[in-house]
Amino acid sequence: MEPVGCLTPSTLSVKDLPWIILWDKEKCTLCGRCTAVCPVRAIELGVHRKRAINVSIGLEEKPGNLFTVYHGIDQRTDPVHACVGCGMCNLVCPNNCIIPAHNEEIDKLRFHNNVGGVPRRRGGRRNVPGVILDQIKFIRISMLTDPALDAGRHEFELRTLLGRILPPEEMLRVTQENGWTPPVREIYPLIIGSMSFGALSPNMWEGLQMGVAYLNEELGMPVRMCTGEGGCPPRLLRSRFLKYVILQIASGYFGWDEIIHALPEMKEDPCAIEIKYGQGAKPGDGGLLMWYKVNKLIAAIRGVPPGVSLPSPPTHQTKYSIEESVAKMIQSMYMGWGFRVPVYPKISGTSTALAVLNNLTRNPYAGALAIDGEDGGTGAAYNVSMNHMGHPIASNLRDAYLNLVKLGKQNEIPLFAAGGVGKSGNLAANAAALIMLGASGVQTGKYMMQAAAGCLGSESDRCNICNIGICPKGITSQDPRVDRRLDPEKVAERVVEVFLTFDTELKKIVAPLGRSTSLPIGMSDAIGIAEHHAAERLSIRYVV
Amino acid sequence: MCRLFAITSSDPLSPMVALRAIDVMKEGHDGSGTGMFMTDLGGDFEKLKTEPILSGTFTNEGVKSLDRFMTECDFLVKHELSIRPNKQPPPGTPKRDYYLIRAYEYPPAWRDLNATEIQFRLMMMRLQLRRMGEEDGSMMIFSFWPDVIMIKEVGDPMAIADYLGLDRKELQARAMLVQGRQNTNYAINIYACHPFFIQGLATMTNGENTAFVPIREFLMSRGFPGYIGYQSDSETFTHILHYTVNHLALGLPMYKHVITPLMDGELAMHPDGQWLRRLKQTCRPLIIDGPNCVMGCLPDKTLFMVQDSKKLRPGVAGGHPGMYAFSSEMCGLDATIPARDKSRDFQPMKYDTVTVGPERREVEIWNQWDALHHPH
Structure with a gap:
């Protein structure tokens, strides 16, 4: 052992890290690809001196030392360079001689990754695997008395509505008087959730947009994608594809200078405007695009100088009350597009969601309410926000829906649910469960990154370095040398595959329930759960 | 799957005509319930077209409570047909003291009320009596409305008819809905027996309503206080009709557009697509998914039949001027109106609404693709 020059409190061994690199000297060709690809430079070329004691038999020769040198890798142990477990080293290794393994003991790094007194920030989502949605079962299976529909052969219309829907009596009156009817969009119930241009790499964004365009124009699936708070590339704003885009405005107003200037040149209206008041991954905190990712392009679109961190305030600074935030802001946004575009707020899951919802019910312009639960993902947030803040989506959504039922407004303000949809890979089942709990549709972001682009992040705290622009897959990076690893065409292909798969699976769920022409929104008699308290809380059937 | 039979005739008919048709279709029901809606009455009630008629079952105590209640409300009995069965009920049919059909005279205080107010009050009285009955099991109220009689009971339709003596000449009607029930997912409950009634409207259905809970x-x-009950998922069909016709003041064709709207792509090609799209959006929670065939009767005595959007249940309409019937199965129609031009029988498909108006001249077929006469 080398003498320890200085042992600081944060001096860690490999054993103290969450990920331990296992390397096989025998198989290693010393090609160097692993060290080159490692996003956090957790491994470096190691030149190792090795001593062997050479003791000959007999007394003629004295025992001696044989010194050799071998080359390999060293795992760095300082917190900044701790392995994140992404496994890119394994991906590029020609001989499969290296792999990160999860430390079986709880790591010590967590006590030290606050260098400079800055708490840990990361991408990803709450580091707890699974969601309660996975436990919800679809129990109302049509049998002989009402034979099941055929998911493969019957006609289906899996569409939902986004926008304020007038109650029937009001619709008739307004129509008769030639009055204003709020704009309503008929869209696919799975929305690609808000991931900004900036949080995502240009290639990833382009891939998603291409996939969405293909789904709409070639397959007739009205899929929509939300921009997140980062503006929208100028060409897209002026293209016919804008109608597939939900523009998000949030407390930093990033990109809105560009959007406002593009207004006179827009060929199409956007699908909707989402006003972000909160985000499931970091409730009560604003957006956070760290300086690493603010390159010239991002800075230009957002209307900021490059190389500075862009933390959005937690609230809209010009608004001091719910009346202002909801009423005035929603109306202002409506005005921007001549009252032709639905505007709706998005909040993070919270025990105060009903207060917001009740305000919206009295605002004739509110086009929907999106609620993002605690399992929502993000490109960057404080670890403490991600792991400990927020409200689970299932009960929050259910409360909101039942509250609307009580008010008789369940069809007037569509609820959109997000946060952990597809967290365990069960996208369609999670979405269907939320719809039956009362959601008109669901939003998903992280699942798209995983399925359409190969994001490596996980709830075992794997990778999750979206925040510093070095995503090894080029999904959330802003460095062209890394971005080019991601082929936008391939992302688009995967987006299409994801939606086609989702569509088939959703049909496989709703057809046996006897539903095909209308989404089973609030069809709570069709679901059950084997956990008594959860069943009680969600007002669904307890089944064992 | 339950079996349905509806008939409309220029001359009053005995309910036995419809019950026999149900009996012909016996393979399709299990005697777990029979319900009957009669309107455009003949027989003893012919001359009492405007007086409200109360239909229900009662215990001896229940009749006393009813009398007290109606007296308090200042209603006087004008005519009564009470059935007090004195023999053993057929297997499965519970013993009840009274089956009461009673026409009342309006109280003088109601004389100046407008029709809407009278209709609302009649409904509220029916609901109040129903609540009273639910508290102590002393009465079950099926309808309280002018020119309407309803009878419901558990058991085989013909056995019940024999038990209650429904072939009596004082019981006749020109329009009738009858259902033979195949009990499915709900306990046998008289209130779950079709047809369902609200403010002059009645419908009956076969199949299950998979969209029941959101609806x-x-x-x-x-x-609206009348939208209660739902011992059967099919009661929602009656209430959707009521909501469409009474609250939204839309006609019967719109009922079809509410419960089974055209698909988005179809609406784009419909002459009134824009308006229908709005209707579809605003009434989205009322969309049914079948499998259902709905037959019903409007206050003007028009009979109608509609299918779900995939036409997953059978139904046929046929007859001749003066008498038409809708039946779940052809055999029910054949048994009731054998002398008809069968080539003119019509089995409505997924876009069709068939009606026979009060003049009983023809089966009218209205297709969802037809342009609307008075789009709002």
Whole structure:
């Protein structure tokens, strides 16, 4: 052992890290690809001196030392360079001689990754695997008395509505008087959730947009994608594809200078405007695009100088009350597009969601309410926000829906649910469960990154370095040398595959329930759960 | 699957005509319930067209409570047909003291009320009596409305008819809905027997309503006191019709557009697509998914039949001027109106609504693709 020059409190061994690199000297060709690809430079070329004691038999020769040198890798142990477990080293290794393994003991790094007194920030989502949605079962299976529909052969219309829907009596009156009817969009119930241009790499964004365009124009699936708070590339704003885009405005107003200037040149209206008041991954905190990712392009679109961190305030600074935030802001946004575009707020899951919802019910312009639960993902947030803040989506959504039922407004303000949809890979089942709990549709972001682009992040705290622009897959990076690893065409292909798969699976769920022409929104008699308290809380059937 | 039979005739008919048709289709029901709606009455009630008629079952105590209640409300009995069965009920049929059909005279205080107010009050009285009956099991109220009689009971239709003596000449009607029930997912409950009635409208259905819960929640949250019950998922069909016709003042064709709207692509090609799209959006929670065939009767004595959007249940309409019938199965129609031009029989498909008006001249077929006469 080398003498320890200085042992600081944060001096860690490999054993103290969450990920331990296992390397096989025998198989290693010393090609160097692993060290080159490692996003956090957790491994470096190691030149190792090795001593062997050479003791000959007999007394003629004295025992001696044989010194050799071998080359390999060293795992760095300082917190900044701790392995994140992404496994890119394994991906590029020609001989499969290296792999990160999860430390079986709880790591010590967590006590030290606050260098400079800055708490840990990361991408990803709450580091707890699974969601309660996975436990919800679809129990109302049509049998002989009402034979099941055929998911493969019957006609289906899996569409939902986004926008304020007038109650029937009001619709008739307004129509008769030639009055204003709020704009309503008929869209696919799975929305690609808000991931900004900036949080995502240009290639990833382009891939998603291409996939969405293909789904709409070639397959007739009205899929929509939300921009997140980062503006929208100028060409897209002026293209016919804008109608597939939900523009998000949030407390930093990033990109809105560009959007406002593009207004006179827009060929199409956007699908909707989402006003972000909160985000499931970091409730009560604003957006956070760290300086690493603010390159010239991002800075230009957002209307900021490059190389500075862009933390959005937690609230809209010009608004001091719910009346202002909801009423005035929603109306202002409506005005921007001549009252032709639905505007709706998005909040993070919270025990105060009903207060917001009740305000919206009295605002004739509110086009929907999106609620993002605690399992929502993000490109960057404080670890403490991600792991400990927020409200689970299932009960929050259910409360909101039942509250609307009580008010008789369940069809007037569509609820959109997000946060952990597809967290365990069960996208369609999670979405269907939320719809039956009362959601008109669901939003998903992280699942798209995983399925359409190969994001490596996980709830075992794997990778999750979206925040510093070095995503090894080029999904959330802003460095062209890394971005080019991601082929936008391939992302688009995967987006299409994801939606086609989702569509088939959703049909496989709703057809046996006897539903095909209308989404089973609030069809709570069709679901059950084997956990008594959860069943009680969600007002669904307890089944064992 | 339950079996349905509806008939309309220029001359009053005995309910036995419809019950025999149900009996012909016996393979399709299990005797777990029979319900009957009669309107455009003949027989003893012919001359009492405007007086409200109360239909229900009662215990001896229940009749006393009824009398007290009606007296308090200042209603006087004008005519009564009470059935007090004195023999053993057929297997499965519970013993009841009274089956009461009673026409009342309006109280003088109601004389100046407008029709809407009278209709509302009649409904509220029916609901109050129903609640009273639910508290102590002393009465079950099926309808309280002018020119309407309803009878419901558990058991085989013909056995019940024999037990209650429904072939009596004082019991006749020109329009009738009858259902033979195949009990499915709900306990046998008389209130779950079709047809269902609200303010002059009645419908009956076969098949299950898979969209029951969201529809029920929507109806119950309209703030209208009549939208209660739902011992059967099919009661929602009656209430959706009521909501469409009474609250939204839309006609029967719109009922079809509410419960089974055209698909988005189809609406784009429909002459009134824009308006229908709005209707579809605003009435989204009322969309049914079948499998259902709905037959019903409007206050003007028009009979109608509609299918779900995939036409997953059978139904046929046929007859001749003066008498038409709708039947779940052809055999029911054949048994009732054998002398008809069968080539003119019509089996409505997924876009069709068939009606026979009060003049009983023809089966009218209205297709969802037809342009609307008076789009709003």
